[in-house]
Amino acid sequence: MNGSDDRLPPRSRERRHFLLGMGAAAGGALAAPAALAATQANAQTQDRAGNAGTQHHVTDAPTGDASTEGRWPFYGDFQQGIITPRPAAGMIAAFDVIAKTPKDLEGLFRMLTERLAFLTQGGRPPDLDPKLPPADSGILGPVVAPDNLTATVSVGASLFDSRDWLKPLKPRHLQRMTRFRNDALDAGICHGDIAVQFCANRPDTNIHALRDVMKMMPDKLVLRWKQEGSVPVIPPRPDGRVESARNFLGFRDGSANPDAGDRALMQRILWIDGARGEPAWAERGTYQAIRIIRNFVERWDRTPLGEQERIMGRRKSSGAPFTGTTEFDAPHYAGDPHGTVTALDAHIRLANPRTTGSEKNLILRRPFNYSNGVTKSGQLEQGLLFICYQADLEAGFITVQRRLDGEPLEEYLKPIGGGYFFVLPGAREPGDYLGRTLVEAVRAGNASPT
Amino acid sequence: MRLKYLLAVTALMSTLGGTAYAQQNTTLDLVEPIAEYKIYVSEKLQQLVTDTKAFTDAIKAGNVDKAKSLFAPTRMSYEAIEPIAELFSDLDAAIDSRADDYENGEKNPEFPGFHRLEYGLWEKNSTDGLAPIADKLLADVTLLHQRITDMALPPEKVVGGAAALMEEVAATKISGEEDRYSHTDLWDFKGNFDGSEKIFILVRPLIEKNDPAFVKKVADNFNTVGTTLAKYKSGDGYQSYDKLTDDDRKVLASAVNTLAEDLATLRGKLGLN
Numbered sequence: 251m252n253g254s255d256d257r258l259p260p261r262s263r264e265r266r267h268f269l270l271g272m273g274a275a276a277g278g279a280l281a282a283p284a285a286l287a288a289t290q291a292n293a294q295t296q297d298r299a300g301n302a303g304t305q306h307h308v309t310d311a312p313t314g315d316a317s318t319e320g321r322w323p324f325y326g327d328f329q330q331g332i333i334t335p336r337p338a339a340g341m342i343a344a345f346d347v348i349a350k351t352p353k354d355l356e357g358l359f360r361m362l363t364e365r366l367a368f369l370t371q372g373g374r375p376p377d378l379d380p381k382l383p384p385a386d387s388g389i390l391g392p393v394v395a396p397d398n399l400t401a402t403v404s405v406g407a408s409l410f411d412s413r414d415w416l417k418p419l420k421p422r423h424l425q426r427m428t429r430f431r432n433d434a435l436d437a438g439i440c441h442g443d444i445a446v447q448f449c450a451n452r453p454d455t456n457i458h459a460l461r462d463v464m465k466m467m468p469d470k471l472v473l474r475w476k477q478e479g480s481v482p483v484i485p486p487r488p489d490g491r492v493e494s495a496r497n498f499l500g501f502r503d504g505s506a507n508p509d510a511g512d513r514a515l516m517q518r519i520l521w522i523d524g525a526r527g528e529p530a531w532a533e534r535g536t537y538q539a540i541r542i543i544r545n546f547v548e549r550w551d552r553t554p555l556g557e558q559e560r561i562m563g564r565r566k567s568s569g570a571p572f573t574g575t576t577e578f579d580a581p582h583y584a585g586d587p588h589g590t591v592t593a594l595d596a597h598i599r600l601a602n603p604r605t606t607g608s609e610k611n612l613i614l615r616r617p618f619n620y621s622n623g624v625t626k627s628g629q630l631e632q633g634l635l636f637i638c639y640q641a642d643l644e645a646g647f648i649t650v651q652r653r654l655d656g657e658p659l660e661e662y663l664k665p666i667g668g669g670y671f672f673v674l675p676g677a678r679e680p681g682d683y684l685g686r687t688l689v690e691a692v693r694a695g696n697a698s699p700t
Numbered sequence: 701m702r703l704k705y706l707l708a709v710t711a712l713m714s715t716l717g718g719t720a721y722a723q724q725n726t727t728l729d730l731v732e733p734i735a736e737y738k739i740y741v742s743e744k745l746q747q748l749v750t751d752t753k754a755f756t757d758a759i760k761a762g763n764v765d766k767a768k769s770l771f772a773p774t775r776m777s778y779e780a781i782e783p784i785a786e787l788f789s790d791l792d793a794a795i796d797s798r799a800d801d802y803e804n805g806e807k808n809p810e811f812p813g814f815h816r817l818e819y820g821l822w823e824k825n826s827t828d829g830l831a832p833i834a835d836k837l838l839a840d841v842t843l844l845h846q847r848i849t850d851m852a853l854p855p856e857k858v859v860g861g862a863a864a865l866m867e868e869v870a871a872t873k874i875s876g877e878e879d880r881y882s883h884t885d886l887w888d889f890k891g892n893f894d895g896s897e898k899i900f901i902l903v904r905p906l907i908e909k910n911d912p913a914f915v916k917k918v919a920d921n922f923n924t925v926g927t928t929l930a931k932y933k934s935g936d937g938y939q940s941y942d943k944l945t946d947d948d949r950k951v952l953a954s955a956v957n958t959l960a961e962d963l964a965t966l967r968g969k970l971g972l973n
């Protein structure tokens with residue numbers, strides 16, 4: 251904002267403008283002064299991020315934030331927490347919904363929106379008579395700091411399937427996640443009527459938000475399962491170089507992720523518009539695939555480095571593809587039809603063969619590493635809380651996963667949970683609420699696709 | 701009630717001359733509900749002793765089927781007054797602890813009480829070796845009756861009991877782990893809900909005026925629980941916990957969590973610490 255743009259690599263500059271634009275747009279739509287202040291504070295956070303020159307992929311390693319005052323705008327065309335840079339701590343909480351009527355569902359969405367708008371912007375919960383249980387768990391202190399919290403609300407197929415008045419409005423690709431060949435799904439950590447993805451700088455901020463929602467809405471939401479995860483913080487480098495965080499197999503994860511700062515690209519791979527045969531209410535939404543994928547880390551660590559790299563299709567230390575020198579160099583397969591450089595069944599080559607047509611299968615990945623304890627056999631129970639977003643679940647996650655079925659990496663993986671969800675369109679301004687277009691479509695009895 | 705309230709206030713105003721009276725008068729107003737609750741508890745304990753005698757007699761006579769049929773109904777009176785029984789933690793552990801409370805679970809010879817008998821009856825389908833455990837249970841239940849009869853019930857424990865019962869259900873019962881061998885959990889639920897609702901009904905007149913929305917919300921949730929449980933009635937009791945559908949389990953879980961949140965404010969609303 252002060253002419254310092256020249257110092258930034260071009261990509262960061264673009265991204266910064268994009269983010270500032272987003273903040274300004276949200277600010278323009280806001281009426282309440284408090285909310286406006288929140289948006290301005292947020293623009294500063296984004297400016298800071300932009301100046302550090304470290305953010306252009308959602309999956310770039312978080313650089314760490316000493317302040318807990320950073321805010322992302324809650325209101326906007328699209329929900330937050332998707333193209334927002336991924337912070338250090340993430341959580342998925344899946345709920346069953348108690349809602350018999352459209353009115354119940356509206357009440358649920360309104361209340362959830364109100365809580366999340368408060369939690370993501372921060373503030374002071376009311377002081378109550380000390381003879382009563384306090385209004386807030388207090389785990390963040392008397393004032394709730396926003397801490398870059400984002401909350402992203404999505405709905406599962408079961409929400410629609412078990413309610414006749416919602417059935418006709420189900421997004422066309424939304425379905426119950428079924429088993430892929432390497433899966434061993436545990437029903438206790440699968441599916442749900444609603445999922446909320448919480449992301450923040452600190453895990454306690456996510457836990458605080460979850461406890462708030464559970465305390466305020468016990469008559470509407472019953473917790474089904476939750477999984478927390480983390481991403482290692484890498485302090486900003488003096489040379490401004492950006493890196494992707496590593497997952498629990500020790501590889502950089504996110505290097506080839508589509509650029510979330512590229513609006514046209516995001517419109518193409520993420521956001522539902524009128525041209526996708528989806529119900530009109532679903533516009534500005536996107537599909538979310540969640541997979542809890544256990545990693546057999548002991549076995550992986552006993553695998554020769556060369557084999558690890560062959561299986562992934564990248565160098566472990568730098569994250570570079572075999573045809574490049576940095577992790578952000580694109581892999582080239584054109585001169586390598588037999589897989590002598592990059593194996594044909596390498597993870598990245600199967601996941602994205604980079605052939606004509608395969609750009610239709612692009613997904614935006616935003617995963618977290620998880621570590622849950624010890625298995626009965628005394629091995630570490632850890633892995634990847636895989637989360638990805640796409641405008642077409644079939645062409646996106648499902649197609650990519652089918653291509654990965656049978657990959658050599660499978661020997662080190664066991665998908666055990668997760669589900670498919672549809673991320674609701676954003677709430678545009680105070681007074682609007684998440685799920686409004688769906689509730690209105692129910693009321694209008696309007697189930698026909700656009 | 702209204703007249704009494706006014707009289708109490710006037711009496712207190714004249715003696716206390718001011719500020720603390722609001723709290724004092726609610727405590728005074730609680731005298732009658734608590735006296736009534738004491739009668740309720742006595743009746744339940746009386747019933748518990750009588751039923752436990754019949755249940756343990758059946759075990760000692762080696763009559764597995766009869767003992768099985770008496771297990772769940774006997775427990776209901778205990779479940780209804782559990783927060784009061786828990787004032788005596790030694791007896792509560794002796795009467796109602798679960799295998800998880802002991803290292804090595806069921807194999808631990810110290811595992812006592814109802815659930816040890818339940819384990820023998822259902823898992824082993826036998827009364828072998830159960831007689832001493834049955835004798836001990838009857839003795840403990842009788843002692844509990846005696847101890848509670850001799851004590852004055854602390855108002856905050858009585859009022860707090862309404863929420864405590866819901867916390868029990870929310871934390872470890874909704875999962876069906878309480879009566880894991882017999883799957884008679886719905887009988888226990890019924891006991892817990894009845895006990896909680898009883899307390900609510902007794903103090904309800906004290907809060908209805910100031911907080912009708914709260915009273916209605918709580919009453920509605922007790923109704924939801926009542927109608928959901930009623931679907932599973934069978935004869936004098938309830939069907940096996942396995943029969944509970946996923947949807948009904950969710951409805952119950954949500955009602956229990958909501959009741960736990962709301963009833964947690966009951967003490968404060970009545971000016972109790």
Ligand code: HEM
Binds near residue numbers: 499501597601633636
């Ligand atoms: C625990 C399981 C997984 C691990 C450890 C893992 C690891 C990696 C790594 C290290 C990369 C290379 C760096 C990068 O571009 O991010 C990568 C790329 C990728 N992965 Fe995975 N991944 C896992 C699961 C999945 C799943 C379930 C999918 C989708 C079905 C997937 C899709 C992709 C895609 C699309 C790429 C980018 C390929 C490219 O564009 O070149 N991954 N993964």
